Amino acid sequence: xRQRIQIQLTVNGEPAxxxxxxxxxxxxxxxxxxxxxxxxxGCELGECGACAVLLDDQPVLSCLVLGVECSGRRVxxxxxxxxxxxxxxxxxxxxxxxxxxxxxxxxxxxxxxxALLDEDPHPTRDQIREALxxxxxxxxxxxxxxxxxxxxxxxAPASLGTxxxxxxxx
Numbered sequence: 214x215r216q217r218i219q220i221q222l223t224v225n226g227e228p229a230x231x232x233x234x235x236x237x238x239x240x241x242x243x244x245x246x247x248x249x250x251x252x253x254x255g256c257e258l259g260e261c262g263a264c265a266v267l268l269d270d271q272p273v274l275s276c277l278v279l280g281v282e283c284s285g286r287r288v289x290x291x292x293x294x295x296x297x298x299x300x301x302x303x304x305x306x307x308x309x310x311x312x313x314x315x316x317x318x319x320x321x322x323x324x325x326x327x328a329l330l331d332e333d334p335h336p337t338r339d340q341i342r343e344a345l346x347x348x349x350x351x352x353x354x355x356x357x358x359x360x361x362x363x364x365x366x367x368x369a370p371a372s373l374g375t376x377x378x379x380x381x382x383x
Contacts, residue, residue: 220284224249225293233280239273240264242280243290251291251320255349262348265321266290272328274347291320294327302365303327312361314352321348326362335366 219232224247233246240257243249243266255263257276264275267289294301303323306312313319322345329336329344336344341362342355350358 218281220281222283222285223287225289231280235281237280238276239266239268239278239280239283239288240275242283243275243288249290249292253317253320255318255321260349261318262321262325262345263318265325265348267324267328270328270331272325289324289327291323294323301327303330303362306361306364307358310357310361310364312353312357314350318348318350318352322350322358326365330362330366338363 216235217232218235219230221228221230223229224243229247231242231246233242237245240252240254243252244254252266252275253263255261255276257264259274259277262274265272266275267273267287268275268278268283269287270289291304294304300308301323303326307319307323312322325345325348326341329341333340338359341359345355345358345362
């Protein structure tokens with residue numbers, strides 16, 4: 214029989230108690246035991262960033278963190294970015310500027326970008342690119358993703374306009 218453990222942690226600002234098999238990763242605990250499916254299974258090797266979450270406000274790849282390591286800690290998933298029924302500014306600009314195509318990688322980009330903006334509210338384009346370098350997207354050319362992060366902090370080029378004024382082929 215496989216050993217099950219029980220831990221207490223804070224998930225998206227709410228206390229949680231969860232019991233799971235000791236071998237499970239944080240990704241599996243979030244999706245299978247807590248029903249938070251915003252965090253995506255990607256490569257399960259720590260190479261794609263689709264499973265990124267914030268652990269004590271720092272971005273981590275949840276496929277590489279054992280659930281047992283999260284006892285007493287704070288986890289923020291993409292579901293925890295919105296508050297009071299309103300999208301986080303990053304979520305809003307990603308939607309407005311078409312920064313997501315299939316959307317599979319988007320949760321990882323969002324939580325990673327949030328960690329960057331929490332640390333540096335006005336990063337340069339190069340700092341944004343570096344912070345997001347561990348997140349892979351197979352649909353976009355990354356341009357809209359970078360523009361959405363810039364728009365969320367108010368540094369986007371004036372020529373961006375709104376999503377409706379941009380061509381869909383950019």
